[in-house]
Amino acid sequence: MISSSKLKSVDFYRKIPRDLTEASLSGAGLSIVAALAMVFLFGMELSSYLAVNTTTSVIVDRSSDGEFLRIDFNMSFPALSCEFASVDVSDVLGTNRLNITKTVRKYSIDRNLVPTGSEFHPGPIPILNKHGDDVEEDHVDGAFSLSSRNFDSFSHQYPVLVVNFYAPWCYWSNRLKPSWEKTAKIMRERYDPEMDGRILLGKVDCTEEVELCRRNHIQGYPSIRVFRKGSDIKENQGHHDHESYYGERDTESLVAAMETYVANIPKEAHALEDKSNKTVDPAKRPAPMASGCRIEGFVRVKRVPGSVVISARSGSHSFDPSQINVSHYVTQFSFGKRLSPRMLHEFIRLTPYLRGYHDRLAGQSYTVKHGEVNANVTVSP
Incomplete structure (x- = not known):
């Protein structure tokens, strides 16, 4: 039988007996220095890891588009009316362009982003100096x-x-109030609601009737809305089909506008269904049919x-921030020239050689990792 001592004789990894080891002051000092160095290095690495660094780089645009850059966009706002939606541009050189309309189109949409009609043309919302009459x-x-x-x-x-x-806290509503009440009184005297019955002027306090104002898309x-009997509701999902008044707000202008509304209505119209006045009034535009708006077009900056x-x-309206919701969906937002289908195809073909990769999301093509590109997005050099 093989003894344990004979087995130990073939050990390739022999150890020095603990009795032969001895601690020294130099070894202790070196160990302390090494431990402190490791703690210091760990603290430096941790501090560097937790630090926030900001890096700024300037890239010179050498494209041939000239001094201006074109920005194309297509955005949908489910709760912002086209009546007041404004596209504004500003820059550090002092350029400040408000409510750009020449290259921008608006379409009323419902909360499901479905268009409710043709292009929306609200007309200019005036910045009026003669808003109302100063009366007692x-x-x-x-x-x-x-x-x-x-x-x-x-x-x-x-x-x-x-x-x-109106809203009682609104400056413009308070400016309009004397003119509106005076106009309503004049129209009641000329067209008695019970004897004549062709026209009636009313008012709604939107701080009290929140749901009624929301139903009529008041933002x-x-x-001022003009409702016509027999044509204020369409069969098309119950959308409102009435008009907005954008004219002057003094008594004389309001009375003149009211007279045009009843000009072609016979006195007995309160017993008949109104056929509506087809006269074109520049101070009158269709009211928004839904609470949302799709804005598309481009600006040059x-x-x-x-x-x-x-x-x-608006230069003549006030807004309640708690009632304004500008949540939106971005369908397109691109800079510079748009890629042609051929250029996009070539770019995708060359993607493997550009150390990127091609992906598809929601039916659109993207090149990621070294840039994100679709058919409406500029490829930066």
């Missing part, structure tokens, strides 16, 4: 106060119902730092 505050109210309880009955009772949707105050902003804007 103790004037007699001439406009009927409307609410969700009686609004539908009034709109079906009178051939023409003109409504001022700016004051908003200088090649300097700046911003493109889409927001609710």
Whole structure:
């Protein structure tokens, strides 16, 4: 039988007995220095890892597009009305262009982003100096106060119902109030609601009738809407088909506008279905049929730092920020010239040689890792 001592004799990894090892001061000092060095290096690495660094690089644009850069976009705002949606451009050189319309188109959409009609043309929203009449505050109210309880009955009772949707805190609403009440009083005297019944002027406090104002897509105050009996509701999903008044807001202009509304309506119209006045009025435009808006087009900007902003804007209306929702979907937002289908095909073909890879998402093509490209996006050199 083989003893344990004979087995140990073939050990290739012999150890020095612990009794032959001895600690020394030099070894202890070296160990302490090494431990401190490791702690210091660990702290430096941790500090470098936690530090936030900002790197700025300047790239010179050597493309041949000239001084200006074209920005194409297609964005959908489910809760921002085309009536007030404004495309604004500004830059560090002082350029400030508000409500660009020449190269921008707007389409009313519903909350599902489905268009509800043709291109929306609200016309200019004026910045008026002559907004209202300065009259005494103790004037007699001439406009009927409307609410969700009686609004539908009034709109079906009178051939023409003109409504001022306002907010008590709004500066422009308070400027309009004397003119509106005076105009309503004059129209009641000329066209008695019970004896004549062709036109009625009303008012709605949007701080009290929130749902009624939301139903009529009111986002700016004051908003004057013209409802016509028999044509204010379409069969097409119940969309409203009425008009917005964009004219001057003094009493004389308002009375003149109201007279045009009843000019072609016979006196007995309150007992008949109105055929509506087809006269074209430049101060009158179709009211938005839905609460959303799709904005598409392009702007040309200088090649300097700046911003493109889409927001609710008007020179003669106020807005309640809590009622304005600018959440949006971006279908396209691109810079520079658009790629032709042939160029896009060639770029995808050469992608493997450019150390990128080609991917598809939601039916569109992208080149990622070294750039993100689709048919509407510029390839940067």
